[in-house]
Amino acid sequence: MGKILQKPTGFYDKFVRKPGTYDQVTHYCPGCGHGRIHKLIAEAMQNLEIGDQTVFISPVGCSVFAYYYFDCGNIQSAHGRAPAVGTGVARSNPHAITISYQGDGDLGAIGTSEIIHAANRGERMTIIFVNNGIYGMTGGQMAPTTLPGQITSTTPYGRDAATTGLPMKMCEIISQLDAPVYVERTAVTDAKGIMKTKRAITKALKSQKEGYGFSFVEILSACPIGWKMSANDSIKRIEEEMIPYFPLKTFKDEIADRTPRPVVPVAPSQEDVLKALGHDQKEEILFKNDKKFIDDFTTQKVRIAGFGGQGVLMAGTTLGMLGMELGLDVTWLPSYGPEMRGGTANCHVVLSNKEVGSPVVESPNVLIAMNEPSLVEFEPSVTPGGLVIVNSSVVVGKCKRSDVTVLEIPMTEIADSCGLKAAANMASISAYLAFSKVIEKDQLVTLIKAKFKKKSLIEQNVAVIEAAYKYVSDHVRG
């Protein structure tokens, strides 16, 4: 007999975290199911020898103080969020036995999203869902599991299903998902119910210990104070009213059909990090530091615009990267987000020998217009004396400004003639460099050869650069 009455080692010997004088009893009310369920968990922790690796999460509700009792790692969390918190624990410490102990308001109302998604991901976690059909701690309000007609402090005339819906059946919902391995509903009523609950809890925790993902145990439990009933009548109510609505059964048990998942600790090594970042290779210095070039450089404010797919943004990054490699200060600012969905793209590029202030190019001294709408939109912003480079393969209209230099270059045709229509963007940069001479064309070619990601297309891109450069030399300067 003495052995049976012994406190399981899953509990602290004395509840020193609990305020007040009584460190041997729990804070739960007489007849409350939490005390029983706590004991069953503590026993399972002892029997499975998982006390050291268990992390117990207690969100808002009467069981928020579970950390007074359980001799394991303890986390108190926000209302409804325990499955998300548990996800963080389980992903960080995959060897942990993570228990999320939640009430019905917590799991079935405010935390519906978190429980569904943690279950759907099959997190390494055991959910103990205590369903007493009421908000116990907060003052006996309606829970998502409150039965029709039940009187609570927010359903003083009884729960009206027509306006508040019917009680949520969480086991039924969770068991529809593929990932959970084990879903069961029990009740802590008589000795038989308690033993069944103990088996369910043990099964869930054992399967977690062995590496089988997500389990969900719902336990119908009494709240005599919230229900305004005696402890005995509360048990009777579970049997007569709750169980008919919330049937006790195994909703899902696929433990035998699944393969345990290995525990892989999260521990990135320095080597792995540098490799993943692409920082493990020695940096290639493309150009010698040319002080004269930098000192003489005139700040370039470039706006490049066109259709999505014309490589507008990449033309900008190429220019920026080239500037960086040559020792200039450079910025590139793209159009982004939903703005891109309309099929147009533009970017701002600044190249300077001084620290660039704002990266926003309000008045470019160079505009590259790859399509008609871009010319129309940005032409007025070009500074007087600036340069407007138009892709004449696409743009039919003419630049109306008389105070800027206009270069009409059939960029798409040039690119096409080199077998790579998509490289019109390279033709645009090449034409810009050919006319302005701000950076040498060969430096652009060196950059492309060294940094271009699609190695198979380097040759064609270089051909486009050469052809566009020649076009400007022949037609504009020649």
Add this chain to the structure above:
Amino acid sequence: MKREFIKGNDAIAKAALLAGCTQYYGYPITPSSEIIHTVARVFPKAGASFVQAESELAAINMVYGAATTGQRIMTASSSPGISLKQEGVSYMASAELPCVVVDIMRAGPGLGNIWPEQSDYDQVVKGGGHGSYKTPVLAPNCPQEMCDHTILAFELADKYRTPVYVLADAYMGQVMEPVTFPSEVAKVEKKDWALYADKDSKHNLVTSIQMNTIEMEKVNIRLQKKYQEIVANEVRFEEYCMDDAEMALVSYGIASRISRSVVDELRETGLKVGLLRPITLYPFPTLRIQELSKRIKVFAAIELSNGQMVDDVKLAVNGACPVEYYGRMGGAVPTHEEVVSQVKGFYKLYLA
């Protein structure tokens, strides 16, 4: 050292790994999404973990759970998502859990739009959730600082056991500039308070509840002492042309980049204008502004909001001299000329 021509958002994701971050939990939102894209690409490759959460609320609570394990954890979002995360940040401040939260601010209120604003200042710098708490806030103004501040944020988070924000605007997230990354991964010490799911750490408790008022007050007092320490040790700012300045612009993020160009232009015309750029918004460079207010004739806060940071400038100046504000909202970024003209106006008003 590795140099890349890289977007601010991408620099944050990469810097996190170099800071020893092992896990990222997030939900995509423009204009911060490149962070989650890059994380999704590089974290698993490096053996770090990444979860796309079902919501920002779930993400910050995953961060809460993961942070209990003593590892370095990050989440990122943009303004509407940060509003959702505030619950978790308050809990983490109370439970004294370190983490890094990145906010790439967009225009509000409501859904607003995806263009840059700095209108999360109040909700981030003043401790936007419930309770008397603050979080250190770093305000990068270029991709290099997006990298450096992310790493610094992790250091501060561990040092003070607190969530730390990196507060940037949409343009800081989107702009690409050269960034030099460190070539080593930061070492992360084992924490005596963390839960490692083992025998030695199992008596640690992470909680933010104290039913006893005196006990909860003790928690609050401990937090306030920590904030005093942060105020004493962690103020960071940068001054530009301030030595002989008679007028000081105060701005951070994209606004400070515009302000810098404005100072350059106005200096050429002989106006004695300088720029004070707070790098930490909490703690704010209050003492420095107080000191400057003895000789500065007028301060002007330039910010992309209805004037949120300007309140902190006014508190620091405490009536010693006038404090003006100029800003735009709705994602409209003031042009260079616009700020020049405003600043000239203030100059004329107080210094002519």
